[in-house]
Amino acid sequence: MTFPSDLQIARSAALKPLTDIAAEMDIGPHLLEPYGEHVAKIKLKAIDELADRPAARYVVVSAITPTPLGEGKTTTTVGLGQAMRRIGRRATVAIRQPSMGPTFGIKGGAAGGGYSQVVPMETLNLHLTGDFHAVTAAHNLLSAILDNHLFQGNEAGLDQHAITWRRVLDVNDRVLRNVIVGLGTHTDGIPRQTGFDITAASEVMAILALARSLSEMRRRLGRIVIGYTDDRRPVTAEDIGGAGAMAALLRDALKPNLLQTCENTPVLVHAGPFGNIAHGNSSVVADLIAIHAGDYLVTEAGFGADMGAERFFNIKCRASGLTPDAAVVVATVRALKAHSGRHHIVAGKPLPEALFAENPDQVHAGGANLRKQIENIGLHGVTPVVAINAFPGDHPSEHAAIAEIAGSMGARAAVCTHFADGGAGATELAEAVAEAAQEPSAFRYLYPDDAPLRDKIETVARQVYGADGVDYDLAAARQLDAYERNGFGRLPVCIAKTHLSISSDPTLKGAPTGWRLPVREVRASVGAGFVYPICGDMRTMPGLGTRPAAHRIDIDAEGNIVNLS
The missing domain is CATH 3.30.1510.10 (Domain 2, N(10)-formyltetrahydrofolate synthetase)
Incomplete structure (x- = not known):
């Protein structure tokens, strides 16, 4: 039997009125501004109205270094939120809004996938509330x-x-x-x-x-x-x-957007900062509302733990004042096999046939990346849990290999089938996350505010990326000196580098050592509140591929959107 498309699954979901979804968060209808039938904005005064309520456990979902196809981080975030209800907890999910650039390019939308997605997915991926x-x-x-x-x-x-x-x-x-x-x-x-x-x-x-x-x-x-x-x-x-x-x-854009999952879990969708040159996390105001709206707040951070999670900890948490209770690291068999250096995965092209052969030894060979990303979570004093995101074609021995790698680092691990099974496929993960979130928190920033910018860059490069040090082009050195003179030295750093490697070289897989981080330029986002060193060639305006999704997306005779993924 052919598995239904994301769009077919989304359209088959039985949506509840948003007033009912908001009521699960203890948010009254007076705080909602409806945008059509299945989307609403939440008024900012909800932050103050909910502030006296107990704080939820705060969970961030990150990942190993992904392949160009991604490893299902949003899908896992949504599946975990749905699974919490199945184990008797109330959860709210908070994610970024998709950019229409990738939606019409190669990657497609960012509503999750399968039976763990945010609906209505057409609205989410196309305009939302503007x-x-x-x-x-x-x-x-x-x-x-x-x-x-x-x-x-x-x-x-x-x-x-x-x-x-x-x-x-x-x-x-x-x-x-x-x-x-x-x-x-x-x-x-x-x-x-x-x-x-x-x-x-x-x-x-x-x-x-x-x-x-x-x-x-x-x-x-x-x-x-x-x-x-x-x-x-x-x-x-x-x-x-x-x-x-x-x-x-x-003014109105600052109000977060309320939607729901296929299983009617509340979802706040808000903001969509770039994951390379910005912090790559959804909004602080969404978290300030959702942290008082249930037992768990599950959010995600862009790319791997060396990027999105590090910025979540050192930039977003500084801005919000909130501290996480646990972190999920999403891992897949295909990505760890790719980190063995024996497979080449290209976005828009079929996966190599050899990738589907049972080979737990290749998973272990690529396991250095998972071990380093678990370590990166631990550097911030947060308890990690590994989500083994199961794909068709995986083998139980390969899942066992991932669990062994996680266990060697003292981390819990759970196999998840939430893409195919919804929340029911992530209950083991939900139980593991609930246990981890109950452990005493020892959260810490990686560096103090008053450290010089060069020290902050060096700290991230050495401790998170595993670099031997940092080399600055003359222009970058002069820019750093100027930023210190202009009073920007207390800002955190957001290192812009490839997301396809822990290092600054996208061809280096696993957990590379014996390399130095090259900084060719440094820019300051003073309004946002961070300085971003640029390490490599960062494309801030992507291009369309040979066969972009825009070639397929259309409307049918009844005006329904078709071929959106």
Whole structure:
């Protein structure tokens, strides 16, 4: 029998009224703003109304270093949330909103998968409540104000060669990576080279995810550095009069979106910061609501534990004041076999046939990556649990190999079949997470606020990535010195590197040693509140592949969306 598509499963789900879903979170209808029949925004005053209620156990879902196909982290997050109900606990799930760039590209949507997904999946993957469009509009409004400021005389004294603010769009469009604006007549503006990033890479998106309130969001927007003067003085959005209007455009976008899973578990979907150059986590305001709305709050962090989880601990937790009780590390047989160095997995192409042959020795050969990611969770004093995300074609001996690797690190492990079986397929994981979350917490940041930026970078490179040290290009060294002089030294660091290796080289699998982290450039997201060293070539505007999903997605004669995955 053919397994139904995600879209077929989503459409067969029996959805409950959102007032019932909100009631499970002890949220009354007066706090909801309906967007159609199955989506609502939650008013920010819910944070204060729920604040006196007991705090839920806070669980973050991360992963080993993934293949280009991903390893089911969102699906596991949703499945775990559903499984909590099956073991008698109330859970709320919090995830990022998908970007339409990957939805119409290769990766597809990000609603989970199979019987562990967020519904309605079409709405989630296409527009939702327009938060991404609000971020796009606010970001580009500041771009327009910036270019108008130059045209009107450049009172702030911006050096046109030191302008760092670009434009954004929520599509994959490589031809926009580098553009020249202001061409035409004198009244068409000042010609200069700039470019576009994808909306998820906008600093405005990172701010939306980290702000705790409207007033804090307004302050953060004002601190955005859009460029520098000839003498390297930073010029901010406040300096050129753009922050207030941006806040007005984002007022409603700061309210998190309420949806549900296939099994009617409450889900807050909010913000979608890029996982490479930003923190890659859903919003603080969603967590501040959900942490008082049940027994467990299950959220996820982008990419592997060396990236999303490290940033969750050292950036998001600093912003929210919340501390996690347990962390899940999602592992798959196919990814660990890939980390053995004997298989090459390419997005958009069939998996190698040899990957499906029973071979627990290859799982053990790639196990160094899992051991290091478990260690990375432990560095922050958080108890890890390994979720063995089972795929068709796996063998029990290979699952046993993953459990042995986890056991050698003192971590619990559970085999999960939540893609095919929904919450029932993740009850063993839910029990393990519940046990782990009851253990005494010893959460700690990796570095203090007052450590110099170079020390922070070195700490992450050595302790989390396993590097022997850090090498700075001359430009990067000068930028770090300038940021320290400008008062940005207390900010945490968000190291932009490949997500396909713990190292900065995507070809290095497992847990590489004997290498040094190369930092070629350093940028400051002062409004968002972090400094990001760039290690390698980071594409902040993806392109479409040979056969993007956009070629397949359509509507049928009744107006239903088809071929969305």
